[in-house]
Each structure stands twice: as C-alpha cells, then as structure tokens.
Amino acid sequence: MEEHGIPTAVIITSPFFASSKAMAVSQGIPDYPFATIPHPIAATEELVLHDWVDNIIDEIEKILTSEES
Amino acid sequence: MLRAEKIERENSLDAIEFYFQKGWTDGLPIVPPTEERIYEMLASVKMSPDTIVGSIPERGRVFTAELVAINAVMAGCLPGYFPVVMAAAQAISEPDFGLHGPSASTHGAAIMIAVNGPITKQIGLNDGANALGPGNRANATIGRAIRLLMINAGGSPEFDRSTLGTPAKYSFCFAEKDTDWEPLHVQRGFRIEESTVTVFACEGPNQIQNHSALRSENILRTMADRMSPLGSFNIASETEMAVILCPEHYQHLNKDGWTKETVQQFLYEHAARTVSEMKKGGIIVEPLLPNDDKVYKHAVPSPDHILLMVAGGEAGRFSACMPGWFSYKQSKAITKSIKAATGFT
Numbered sequence: 339m340e341e342h343g344i345p346t347a348v349i350i351t352s353p354f355f356a357s358s359k360a361m362a363v364s365q366g367i368p369d370y371p372f373a374t375i376p377h378p379i380a381a382t383e384e385l386v387l388h389d390w391v392d393n394i395i396d397e398i399e400k401i402l403t404s405e406e407s
Numbered sequence: 408m409l410r411a412e413k414i415e416r417e418n419s420l421d422a423i424e425f426y427f428q429k430g431w432t433d434g435l436p437i438v439p440p441t442e443e444r445i446y447e448m449l450a451s452v453k454m455s456p457d458t459i460v461g462s463i464p465e466r467g468r469v470f471t472a473e474l475v476a477i478n479a480v481m482a483g484c485l486p487g488y489f490p491v492v493m494a495a496a497q498a499i500s501e502p503d504f505g506l507h508g509p510s511a512s513t514h515g516a517a518i519m520i521a522v523n524g525p526i527t528k529q530i531g532l533n534d535g536a537n538a539l540g541p542g543n544r545a546n547a548t549i550g551r552a553i554r555l556l557m558i559n560a561g562g563s564p565e566f567d568r569s570t571l572g573t574p575a576k577y578s579f580c581f582a583e584k585d586t587d588w589e590p591l592h593v594q595r596g597f598r599i600e601e602s603t604v605t606v607f608a609c610e611g612p613n614q615i616q617n618h619s620a621l622r623s624e625n626i627l628r629t630m631a632d633r634m635s636p637l638g639s640f641n642i643a644s645e646t647e648m649a650v651i652l653c654p655e656h657y658q659h660l661n662k663d664g665w666t667k668e669t670v671q672q673f674l675y676e677h678a679a680r681t682v683s684e685m686k687k688g689g690i691i692v693e694p695l696l697p698n699d700d701k702v703y704k705h706a707v708p709s710p711d712h713i714l715l716m717v718a719g720g721e722a723g724r725f726s727a728c729m730p731g732w733f734s735y736k737q738s739k740a741i742t743k744s745i746k747a748a749t750g751f752t
Contacts, residue, residue: 353568354568356565357511357565357566357568360466360562360565360566361465361466361566364465364466364467364468364562365467366467381689
C-alpha cells in the first residue's frame with residue numbers, strides 16, 4: 339500500500355512478531371515499523387480491543403507521519 | 408551447474424546428522440542430496456537446474472528445478488517419482504492455490520496431493536490398503552518432498568504459524584482408485600489417459616465408520632455429519648472439501664446406482680448446520696433468533712466444491728473427509744497435468 343502512495347501502519351499481535359519481521363525482510367524493508375497489541379484479537383471483547391488500540395494510537399500516528407515510513 | 412553450496416562431510420551418517428543440526432529436515436533423517444542424485448532427479452524431467460518452476464511471491468521465495476530436486480532426494484524419492492513432485496511443486500505455486508496463506512496460517516493446513524492417471528501404476532503409488540498411511544515409498548516420499556521444499560526453500564521456519572499442525576503435514580499423497588465412477592481429474596477437465604496431480608490445502612483426514620447401514624443414504628448421511636463439524640472452516644467460512652470413499656462404501660453406492668454427481672449433490676444438501684447451532688457454538692456471535700434453527704449453512708458452497716475420490720483397502724467400511732483451509736476465495740484445489748509440468752509422459 340505504501341508503494342501505491344497510501345500511508346500505512348501495520349498492527350500485529352505479539353505471537354506474530356517473528357513472521358512479521360520475516361515478511362519485512364522478504365519485501366526488502368527490514369526496518370519497517372509495526373505496532374504490537376496483545377493476543378488474541380479473536381474471542382476478545384470489543385471494549386478490550388478498543389483499549390488496546392487506544393494504547394497504541396500515538397505509535398500509529400508516529401508511523402503514519404514519520405519520514406522513514 | 409548447481410547453485411547450491413557444496414558441503415563436505417565425513418560420511419553419509421555424518422551428513423544426516425549435519426542436516427538435523429542445521430534445521431533442514433522435517434524432524435526425520437534425510438537422504439544426503441549429492442550432486443549425482445540431484446542430477447538423476449533432473450534428468451527424469453529433462454530440466455536444467457536453474458529453471459524457475461514456482462514461487463511464493465509474498466515471501467520473495469523462488470523454487471528452481473534444482474531446489475525441488477534437492478528436496479526430492481532428501482525425501483527419499485526415486486527419480487521415477489520426480490515428475491509427480493515437480494508437477495505438485497508447480498501446482499502449489501499457481502496463484503489460485505495461494506500458497507502463502509494456508510502454509511503460514513495458524514490453521515496448520517496440510518497439502519493433500521491426489522494423483523490420477525497411468526503414472527500411478529508406473530511408479531507403484533498406493534491407492535489401496537493404507538493409502539493414507541505409512542508403508543509405500545512413492546506415497547511417503549512424494550508428499551515429504553513437497554514438505555521439505557516448503558521447509559528449506561518456502562520459508563516455513565519463518566512463516567509457518569500452525570497452532571497444532573497435523574501429522575498429514577509430514578506427507579499426504581495417494582492415488583485415486585480406478586472405478587466405474589469418473590476419476591477426479593476427468594471431473595476437473597482432463598482426459599482419462601492424462602496423469603495429473605491435484606493439490607488441496609486442507610485438514611488431515613476426518614474418518615467415519617459405517618459398517619451397519621444397508622441403505623446408501625445412511626452411509627452418505629454419516630459422511631455428511633462428519634463433513635459439517637461446528638469447528639471447521641467449512642461451517643465458519645466458505646471452502647472446499649475433499650472426500651475419500653473406501654471401496655466397500657463405493658461398491659455399495661455404485662450397486663445402488665449412485666454416481667459421483669448424485670453423491671456430491673446429496674452430500675452438499677445434507678452436510679449443513681443450523682444458524683442456531685452456530686450461535687450456540689459461538690461461531691456466530693449474535694443473539695439467538697426464533698427462526699435460526701430453520702436456517703442452514705452448507706459445508707460447501709455447491710456440490711462442485713467437493714473433491715470426491717475412491718481409495719483404500721478392500722476390507723473395512725471406513726471413509727474420510729478433509730475440510731478445506733479457511734476460504735476457497737484465497738486457496739482453491741488445483742489440478743495440473745504432469746506432462747504439461749514436465750514434458751514427462
């Protein structure tokens with residue numbers, strides 16, 4: 339999506355850190371940033387999910403607006 | 408000329424141990440892939456080592472003929488099996504198979520490889536007793552070659568996030584039996600004299616037994632029940648399903664005038680769960696409504712989304728179904744002609 343000029347922030351859950359890093363390396367962008375929230379998203383109450391997102395919203399803003407991204 | 412780095416070890420046993428230490432196995436000993444053995448594989452399909460035969464674009468991984476040959480040697484394949492391995496490697500690389508998804512997914516899908524046509528007899532692929540079990544070199548090593556390819560060239564160590572996985576991930580390759588019914592590859596548009604592989608991302612076999620039913624419909628209802636578990640993606644999502652009927656079940660149905668078409672139609676209609684059951688199981692997270700016990704979710708979107716085959720030993724009324732990976736919109740079963748893939752006839 340970044341290649342199409344759309345600012346993008348990737349959000350992962352903690353067990354997928356290694357494979358997300360592997361994907362970034364495969365795409366030639368090893369330092370691509372992503373925000374991490376707890377696991378799992380499935381079977382988690384909506385209010386809790388909102389909480390998790392609130393905790394990373396500043397990080398998302400930083401990823402979307404930083405020069406490196 | 409081969410691109411793989413040459414490694415010198417003291418002897419074969421030392422080489423086998425080295426591969427364990429490097430993480431280049433499926434947990435079982437491999438056959439050391441010497442240059443001579445690799446070239447024997449390539450000779451069976453007359454391909455040069457650097458021919459690109461497949462890829463996983465999302466991961467930036469490319470399969471060359473050399474890489475497939477190396478893993479086929481490691482698996483214990485004979486060169487005569489290699490056209491099947493090569494066709495399977497190309498089939499899983501087809502965009503519609505969407506290899507990245509099912510092989511990274513927590514679902515832990517196996518790659519089923521069903522083989523049709525003359526090659527099954529030529530190389531002694533098992534379609535009979537223990538067709539899905541151990542004991543036959545062709546069955547065991549062809550499936551294993553594809554798994555080793557995924558481990559050593561497909562990026563499985565970095566990307567495979569299977570929660571449980573399944574023993575079917577070690578190897579899942581068999582031949583469909585010749586019967587009066589139309590073979591799978593003919594159903595899927597190939598000529599009967601063609602040899603093909605059909606690859607499908609799915610669970611391991613979910614077995615049924617029905618030794619008592621005198622009516623064909625009872626056998627099929629038992630299968631339909633197994634095809635519609637609350638906990639499969641066939642109910643939670645929309646995907647295909649492979650079904651293997653054992654010879655005793657097939658003979659009973661065939662004698663009663665059933666064809667693959669009528670069997671698939673019946674299974675499609677009866678393999679279903681109510682929305683009420685789905686809500687009680689939390690598959691749908693919504694309040695129960697009065698009519699929910701009258702609304703059905705079918706296990707497959709249509710009869711044509713069932714891959715129906717016959718295989719197994721002559722004794723015993725045990726058949727099996729293999730629920731598909733998450734969504735047929737992201738991964739479909741693919742059938743490939745071995746001749747088209749390799750020039751081998």
